[in-house]
Amino acid sequence: MLEIFGIDEESEKVYARLLALGSAPIEKVAEEADASPEVVEGRIATLQSAGLCVRDVTGWWQVVPLPEALRALRAKRTAELDALVASADATQTRLLAMSDVGSGNLRALVGGEALRTALRDFAHNARFEICGFDKPPYEITRPPTKEWLEEHSPEYQALLRGVGIRSVYHPGFDRNRLTEMSTFHDAGERARTGDVPMKLMIADASVALTQAPASYAPDQERRAILVQHPIMVEALQSLFEAIWHRSLPIDTTSGGLSSDPRRDLLISLLMGGATDVAIANQLGVTERSVRRWIANLMEDLDVQTRLQLGAALARSEALRNDSTSLAGLDAD
Known part of the structure; x- marks a missing residue:
């Protein structure tokens, strides 16, 4: 027994x-x-x-008692297996890094410093456009400032020298991320939000960088792969374009209504006819929060009903589009 x-x-x-x-x-x-x-x-x-x-x-x-002893035994064996899996995983990634797969078309990156160096070189070498997916968890938790980004962010530096950036952000951004997104937007980034499968960057449709999902977890070694194989980069670019086109724009200049990308996303979802449940799921919040935000928006626009809110948002969008068109005529 x-x-x-x-x-x-x-x-x-x-x-x-x-x-x-x-x-x-x-x-x-x-x-x-x-x-x-x-x-x-x-x-x-x-x-x-x-x-x-x-x-x-x-x-x-x-x-x-045997049930208690078995539970303790199971916990002990599970901990031992987890330690073995972590050890095997680390060994595998180091072997992958040593092998330098595919004669340079695929290059494994292991460790935070290797990844940061690759990101810096990646953004520095971009000439025309950087496309990317971003999702939690985020490595940087400090409150971002324009000055900090100018000095430390390779992507922001690329944006300032004229490289276009298109980003799709997964819902669930925290306050620091929202502030950083606004700063990037002010410098010319085009941003949308939607369900993205991974962290990904593509430069000039010729090279891609993606992190291994397992390395997102706390206390895990950072791992990524640099992709230069033309067929694989083309496939990743196609994936980006498909998700970009079905994602919702984040516009921090929509008629001066909001300087908060999350609120602008709320407006986009409302104008798209999304229900409170769908909005809550997209933003990663409760329905109660969505209803509170909508109530605040109605108060700001001095309307009493959802129907009036829809009309006010549509009117604001039309005015913004007219202003954009007139600005284009003046430029000519």
């Missing part, structure tokens, strides 16, 4: 005696088991090491 714990037959008999006694000193267990105290002490030590018996407050021995 106790083979799964690695317990021999004689020690199992001691477990059964101790179970019947409830709690007892070694001498009493030895008497019941018809064995010497020294022999019983050794078998109790075996049971104790397997988590099957413990001392009570009086110093006597008592058994650990």
Whole structure:
């Protein structure tokens, strides 16, 4: 019965005696088991090491119920397996990095420093456009400023020197990310939000960089792959375009209504006819939050009903489009 714990037959008999006694000193267990105290002490030590018996407050021995002992054993084995999987995973990625797959068409990057260097070179070498997916978790948690981005962000530096950037952000941005998105938008980034499958960057439709999903988890080694194989880059670019076209624009200049991309997304979803449930799912918030935001928006626009809200938003969008058209005529 106790083979799964690695317990021999004689020690199992001691477990059964101790179970019947409830709690007892070694001498009493030895008497019941018809064995010497020294022999019983050794078998109790075996049971104790397997988590099957413990001392009570009086110093006597008592058994650990089998279901409880099995749960403890399962937790221990699971922890051991998790440690083995993590070790094997790290070994595999290091072997991959050493192999430099595909004669340069695929290059594995292992470790935070290797990834940061690759990102810096990636953005620095971009000439025309960078396309990307972004999703939590985010490595940088500091409040972003324009000055910090100008000095430390390779993507922002590329944007400032005239490289176009199109990004699709997965819903669930925190306040710092919203601030950073607004700063990028002010510098010319075109941004949308939608369900994205991974972190991805593509430069000039010729090279791509994507992180391994497992490395998103806390305390995991950062891993990524640099892709230069033309067929694979073409496939990733097609994936980006498909998700870009079905994602919703984030516009921080829509008639001066909002400087918060999350609120602009709310407006886009409302104008697209999305329900409160759909909006909540898209933004990663509760329906109650959505209703509160809509109420605040109605108050800002001085309307009383959802119908009036829709008309006000449509009118604001039309005015914005007219202003854009007139600006284009003036430029001519």
